[in-house]
Amino acid sequence: MLPMDIREFVDLERYPIDQKASPAFGKLLSSVRAALAGDGCAVLPAFIRGDRIADLIAEADRVAPFGHRSFSRTNVYFSRDNPNLPETHPLRRFYDRSNSFVPADNFGEESILRGLYEWPHFPSFIQSALGERRFHRYADPLADVIINVVEEGSGFPWHFDTNNYTVTLAIQGGTAGGEFEYCPGIRTPTDENYEAVERVLDGARERVKTLMLGPGDLQLFKGRYSLHRVKPVAGDRKRYVAIFSFVEEPSMVGSPERTRQLYGRVLPIHLERAGRRADALID
Ligand SMILES: O=C(O)CCC(=O)C(=O)O
Ligand SMILES: [Fe+2]
Structure with a gap:
């Protein structure tokens, strides 16, 4: 099969990300930046053309069996319990999380997702939209482009991201559920605002915004301060979402521990970059 042409998949009429000098590009960039400045979230609906969604779903169906399932129990900060605090404190509220990540090395040459990630106009547009100075594709061959497969009963409980932003592409929703809910700016770098976080965990709705993403929607989300x-x-x-990772350092890869937890295995590069001998791969 010939390498795929990503121009056939992205709706370039609506999102001319390959036409940097055009007024339409400038308009698009301003609106995405305004959305990010407003509440940390920008959605580009039907970024992938409606008539190509079936191909994207077929790709996800093909690799979904290679997903690695992992389970954890976390609070919204991914931190340890603190027994000195009251049980109702957000630091002490733990929720079950289960998901299945399809590692990046399952997507072949003809992959639409990889084609998009490696098409220079895509990262360049995302970088401009986010206004990031240091911005590179992730050098981790298991984690640069992945699919999160979510099955009945699972979701992703309330949390703050540990990275500044996430770039996701919705591929397929579950039969029901799977809404994305967020509380813009509920904490700041100088104020954890535990009381408001606790109220949301108890079910308060006044700060919550809800999004139901459709197939082909691209989302840029700054989740460090928005629960x-x-x-x-x-x-x-199954719910399928692709996650594209970008990092500040061009040669960075995941730690062996985290990689094994999320993807079920590590590659020599993970051990080498962690300063360990690759023959330690043989468990
Ligand atoms: O699956 C999604 O839509 C986003 C999940 C999320 O919040 C994350 O990966 O940090
Ligand atoms: Fe998140």
């Missing part, structure tokens, strides 16, 4: 969750998915159909 957010994916509500559990219901029904037989």
